[in-house]
Amino acid sequence: MIPMVNLKAQYAEIKKEVEQGLAQTIEQCTFILGPNVQAFEQEAADYLGVKHAIGCASGTDALHLALRAAGIGEGDEVITSAFTFIATAEAIKYVGANPVFVDIDAKTFNITPETIEAAISEKTKAIMPVHLFGQPVDLMAIKALCEQYGLKLIEDCAQSFGARVNGQQTGAVGDAAGYSFFPSKNLGAFGDGGLVVTQSDEIADMLRMLRNHGSKERYYHDVIGYNSRLDEMQAVVLRAKLKRIDQYNQARRKAAHLYSELMADLPLETPYEDGIGEHVYHQYTLLSDNRDRIIEALQAEQIGCAVYYPVPLHRQNVFKADYAGVSLPVTEKVAARCFSLPICPMLSEENIHDIVNVIKTVA
Incomplete structure (x- = not known):
């Protein structure tokens, strides 16, 4: 797990x-x-x-x-x-x-x-x-x-x-x-x-x-x-x-970069760093048209994954009446394709290889 x-x-x-x-x-x-x-x-x-x-x-x-x-x-x-x-x-x-x-x-x-x-x-x-x-x-x-x-x-x-x-x-x-x-x-x-x-x-x-x-x-x-x-x-x-936050964030960045390297040739979009600021990878979030199949495969292997966020705020029940006329096409497209993989300072290279190998069987 x-x-x-x-x-x-x-x-x-x-x-x-x-x-x-x-x-x-x-x-x-x-x-x-x-x-x-x-x-x-x-x-x-x-x-x-x-x-x-x-x-x-x-x-x-x-x-x-x-x-x-x-x-x-x-x-x-x-x-x-x-x-x-x-x-x-x-x-x-x-x-x-x-x-x-x-x-x-x-x-x-x-x-x-x-x-x-x-x-x-x-x-x-x-x-x-x-x-x-x-x-x-x-x-x-x-x-x-x-x-x-x-x-x-x-x-x-x-x-x-x-x-x-x-x-x-x-x-x-x-x-x-x-x-x-x-x-x-x-x-x-x-x-x-x-x-x-x-x-x-x-x-x-x-x-x-x-x-x-x-x-x-x-x-x-x-x-x-x-x-x-x-x-x-x-x-x-x-x-x-x-006291350890820089160490933790560097470990997150290292894990994220390994993920992206291992999935560079797959038909999905790995996280983008624009160079304006330093990304600290609270989440490692990808985009894929095969999101549901990938999530199903990961869950079958007891590998954590999540969708942040499946419903944008302007489409949430609490807000949708007030924002019925609001169209945010990029937001809506990203929400339909995004999913996140395990990321934390303690994630090992072996864990990352195992996770990517599962994704490769689907993607």
Whole structure:
């Protein structure tokens, strides 16, 4: 059996360090916004090259809080992708704004400066690009659009921790950015967790209030906030993994490149690196007209595989009535042909050869 992500093998590598940290936390009874959360926030800020890093309860909350702290609200429009997890659009709706879905590039699966600019209207207040599957968007060009039109740039970095563009980390360029620490992410916790980063003192002050019931000082509340704090025990896990994140991402890149080399002559499309940023392969996602047959063959051999994402957001039941007239042909074509193979730092070359050999029997 080859799982999509081998969390057990990863845990074995950090077991001693994590268990010592968890035991110390329990002994000290410092469970809420304790020393590990504070230390992780500083370590993450240093690694990402940002002034402020604020932990929260999930990646969805990270995007929600980032939008609200940046002043996005009722009736505003936020341009984003329909080819992503629903949390991206949920966060926009949470603040009363409306997602404006634009089409993606057929190779990178990301929204582009051209599709974004064509959708800008008087109601547009922000752009929320998604660095999908670990492939950075054309961030500098999108930032230039934001400056030209006076828009906020809120990066969805849920899948791109450690990815760089022009030497900068994704998340360090926009007005704010949200990260997810769902267990399968490049930097994953042992449960839910999230992080919002910003270079702005004003946005950071608001974020710290919003995540903690709108309070700067205990029992004194300035705004209606939320209970969205990063758990102290998750911070222990994240601190251990953060030390190894470049090693993890390099292992993902090495595995991805071997996959692509071994499948170069097959009638399918392997992931594309545009050279604008460094892809960190949160997912290794291919395109094939024989997707269903390949998935069936992999499952028969107990090899993990998944489709991210089978139904674009503008065609989801929750949104389709409002976007009935929206046509995103590239997004829809990619969603009909995409599938993802196992990818994680612990994936061996033998595993990759075995997976590719199964695909070759079908493709």
